[in-house]
Amino acid sequence: MRELVARYxxxxxxxxxxxxxxxxxxxxxxxxxSVLGSVSSVSxxxxxxxxxATSKAAASVSATVANASAxxxxxxxxxxxxxxxxxxxxxxxxxxxxxxxxxxxxxxxALVDRPQLKYILTPHEGPGAAMxxxxxxxxxxxxxxxxxxxxxxxxxxxxxxxxxxxQTPLVVYSYRTDQSRRAGRDGFEExxxxxxxxxPITKFTWLSRRPDMIPETIRRAFKAAWTPPxxxxxxxxxxxxxxxxxRTEIIAQDQFDPRMRVRPxxxxxxxxxxxxxxxxxxxxxxGDEIYKAKAVAKAVKLAEMLGMPVTxxxxxxxxxxxxxxxxxxxxxxxxxxSQTWPKDADVIINVGNKFQxxxxxxxxxxxxxxxDMRIDFASMGNxxxxxxxxxxxxGLGLDDLTxxxxxxxxxxxxxxxxxxxxxxxxxxxxxxxxxxxxxxxPDWDQSPLIADRVTxxxxxxxxxxxxxxxxxxxxALHSFDFNPIGGRELFFYYxxxxxxxxxxxxxxxLARPNQQVICLxxxxxxxxxxxxxxxxxxxxxxxxxxxxxxxAYSGPHSRVVSNVPGGRMVQTGQFVHDYLGDPDMNMAxxxxxxxxxxxxxxxxxxxxxxxxxxxxHTVEGKPYLLDVQVARKGVGWADKPWTPPIRIAGLRxxxx
Amino acid sequence: MTVRPxxxxxxxxxxxxxxxxxxxxxxxxxxxxxxxxxxxQCHTDAMFRDARQDRRSWEAAIYRMIGRGGLYxxxxxxxxxxxxxxxxxxxxxxxxxxx
Numbered sequence: 011m012r013e014l015v016a017r018y019x020x021x022x023x024x025x026x027x028x029x030x031x032x033x034x035x036x037x038x039x040x041x042x043x044s045v046l047g048s049v050s051s052v053s054x055x056x057x058x059x060x061x062x063a064t065s066k067a068a069a070s071v072s073a074t075v076a077n078a079s080a081x082x083x084x085x086x087x088x089x090x091x092x093x094x095x096x097x098x099x100x101x102x103x104x105x106x107x108x109x110x111x112x113x114x115x116x117x118x119x120a121l122v123d124r125p126q127l128k129y130i131l132t133p134h135e136g137p138g139a140a141m142x143x144x145x146x147x148x149x150x151x152x153x154x155x156x157x158x159x160x161x162x163x164x165x166x167x168x169x170x171x172x173x174x175x176x177q178t179p180l181v182v183y184s185y186r187t188d189q190s191r192r193a194g195r196d197g198f199e200e201x202x203x204x205x206x207x208x209x210p211i212t213k214f215t216w217l218s219r220r221p222d223m224i225p226e227t228i229r230r231a232f233k234a235a236w237t238p239p240x241x242x243x244x245x246x247x248x249x250x251x252x253x254x255x256x257r258t259e260i261i262a263q264d265q266f267d268p269r270m271r272v273r274p275x276x277x278x279x280x281x282x283x284x285x286x287x288x289x290x291x292x293x294x295x296x297g298d299e300i301y302k303a304k305a306v307a308k309a310v311k312l313a314e315m316l317g318m319p320v321t322x323x324x325x326x327x328x329x330x331x332x333x334x335x336x337x338x339x340x341x342x343x344x345x346x347x348s349q350t351w352p353k354d355a356d357v358i359i360n361v362g363n364k365f366q367x368x369x370x371x372x373x374x375x376x377x378x379x380x381x382d383m384r385i386d387f388a389s390m391g392n393x394x395x396x397x398x399x400x401x402x403x404x405g406l407g408l409d410d411l412t413x414x415x416x417x418x419x420x421x422x423x424x425x426x427x428x429x430x431x432x433x434x435x436x437x438x439x440x441x442x443x444x445x446x447x448x449x450x451x452p453d454w455d456q457s458p459l460i461a462d463r464v465t466x467x468x469x470x471x472x473x474x475x476x477x478x479x480x481x482x483x484x485x486a487l488h489s490f491d492f493n494p495i496g497g498r499e500l501f502f503y504y505x506x507x508x509x510x511x512x513x514x515x516x517x518x519x520l521a522r523p524n525q526q527v528i529c530l531x532x533x534x535x536x537x538x539x540x541x542x543x544x545x546x547x548x549x550x551x552x553x554x555x556x557x558x559x560x561x562a563y564s565g566p567h568s569r570v571v572s573n574v575p576g577g578r579m580v581q582t583g584q585f586v587h588d589y590l591g592d593p594d595m596n597m598a599x600x601x602x603x604x605x606x607x608x609x610x611x612x613x614x615x616x617x618x619x620x621x622x623x624x625x626x627h628t629v630e631g632k633p634y635l636l637d638v639q640v641a642r643k644g645v646g647w648a649d650k651p652w653t654p655p656i657r658i659a660g661l662r663x664x665x666x
Numbered sequence: 667m668t669v670r671p672x673x674x675x676x677x678x679x680x681x682x683x684x685x686x687x688x689x690x691x692x693x694x695x696x697x698x699x700x701x702x703x704x705x706x707q708c709h710t711d712a713m714f715r716d717a718r719q720d721r722r723s724w725e726a727a728i729y730r731m732i733g734r735g736g737l738y739x740x741x742x743x744x745x746x747x748x749x750x751x752x753x754x755x756x757x758x759x760x761x762x763x764x765x
Binding site for chain 1: 726
């Protein structure tokens with residue numbers, strides 16, 4: 011029900027669709043109309059903005075929902091597998107992403123008569139989990155990933171790690187292959203304490219102790235995963251529990267969701283507001299909690315009130331409109347010291363950025379006063395000195411801070427903010443012009459293409475509201491002008507277990523079928539997870555995949571050269587770790603094997619034509635792949651790189 | 667395989683750029699100064715030690731940095747490419763020979 015309410019409030023569901031969804035979920039027509047009335051008042055209150063009105067209306071919804079959900083506790087009798095399916099439905103799950111697991115037979119059996127729960131077979135657990143994560147991130151709706159025992163779980167662990175780092179509420183299940191009466195006897199696929207393997211990369215792991223506790227375990231996993239700060243949860247039980255008959259309860263999600271939306275401490279809000287209005291040069295760092303809370307417009311409003319420049323350190327999403335005059339660009343190299351301007355910020359406020367530190371230097375340097383607003387309290391204060399901590403849902407936090415700043419703004423302060431905004435605008439206009447010079451590269455028209463040319467052409471081609479899924483680690487995006495308020499959106503990565511891009515793009519398209527989805531992926535990343543192409547073909551998910559294929563791991567190449575300057579590798583050209591050619595991989599051929607058409611592209615002109623063909627395919631509902639040949643650039647690359655002389659031809663004594 | 671930002675090391679950079687040009691006392695060089703102020707915002711000298719290429723390739727490298735968020739004027743690009751193409755050209759000696 012929570013998802014229905016969220017979709018209605020976000021205007022992605024009509025009144026009729028909302029009522030239909032409620033009745034489908036088991037509410038009577040009267041109860042559904044009552045919920046609609048309350049939710050509509052919330053919607054009006056949100057449009058009118060005052061926080062108090064919103065919470066009053068929200069309380070009214072909660073009361074109505076609570077009454078309407080009195081019947082949401084259903085007694086259940088049947089197999090453990092059927093209880094599993096029923097509880098997922100009650101949790102609001104529509105899609106299950108799984109790989110074949112024979113001990114889940116009773117679950118599959120239960121799906122036959124529960125068509126509202128759709129099972130998506132993914133041919134490898136890793137890209138399958140990436141697809142599920144992409145779906146969760148793009149839809150805001152719950153799902154579950156399931157695999158066979160520890161052997162399947164092991165394949166999904168990489169994407170669980172990504173979900174952990176990216177704070178994606180992904181619920182993962184795999185049974186313990188051992189049956190409860192023979193556990194611990196070294197059975198097939200058995201390992202002791204398999205749930206402990208993923209403990210460091212999950213918010214919650216649990217093993218059901220009894221078959222009738224399967225639904226409770228599922229509920230707890232969803233609650234843990236979806237209560238902010240979000241993160242993955244893992245659940246498991248003995249495989250024979252799915253076959254046993256159980257008497258248990260199935261409980262609707264709204265009955266156990268704590269609906270945690272935290273308002274910041276009002277005293278700290280006042281301190282933060284005072285610091286900001288008195289600052290000579292405040293700076294706003296935005297982060298993913300803004301996108302997740304759908305609070306981009308609120309961040310824009312705060313920045314505009316203060317005439318405050320805005321930047322972002324590595325995140326998944328673009329959290330601020332990049333064409334806004336207060337946007338000064340992403341931080342290029344991880345810490346604010348690498349930023350061109352402003353260099354003299356005296357008050358820095360972070361809203362929702364998790365701050366991935368990849369060097370010992372703190373991202374926010376010592377000196378400026380630092381305000382940190384996020385729900386992810388655990389990572390606050392670990393590295394940076396925090397003058398004002400604001401633990402909050404950033405949507406509510408921005409509401410309160412905006413009100414507090416507004417109350418302090420005198421005419422003189424407004425004048426100061428306006429002058430600062432002009433200064434920021436002058437910088438951002440010039441920066442935009444300078445960034446546009448990328449097309450003047452002497453290599454611009456070369457074949458194989460330089461990565462910047464590929465990016466530029468795709469950016470020119472992409473729809474105004476395209477979603478760009480980006481897993482080309484060595485490629486820095488430009489020219490897209492991302493705008494999370496109705497413009498182009500970005501889905502990058504943060505965890506860096508590779509092989510997520512194609513799966514993520516498939517999941518995003520499943521969630522957002524009416525937006526163009528383009529997957530940008532390096533050849534190295536692509537070959538870690540191409541199996542989701544098959545899902546694109548089978549599910550008719552028309553994603554355009556663009557592989558930047560330089561037949562190399564160029565990121566590791568550059569970093570190795572940097573780590574061993576003047577070394578033997580550079581002198582001899584013998585790099586064992588980075589060249590993926592000899593033979594070259596043909597990604598279009600790989601795609602064809604999964605039922606996706608594609609082509610190899612070698613020149614800028616071919617790229618434009620190929621993108622046109624890609625669009626034609628997607629219009630017809632078919633995915634398409636471009637294998638774009640990209641130049642290797644940097645120190646130590648030969649035209650034909652050396653490969654280790656490991657060939658067994660000379661060792662063969664029999665021609666077999 | 668993440669993109670790993672590099673810690674700023676201006677002191678090392680200065681020393682390195684000094685050794686790269688035969689350790690002669692150096693007259694003010696606007697290209698060198700532009701490299702110091704622009705490149706070392708993100709890179710350490712390790713990025714330059716092994717790079718030996720002609721001016722055109724250095725210019726292309728600078729434009730790649732624009733794609734990554736670098737902000738340079740036409741004049742700065744020219745100065746940096748001239749300097750790097752001369753001091754770190756194909757025939758320049760390695761600055762830190764391998765041991």
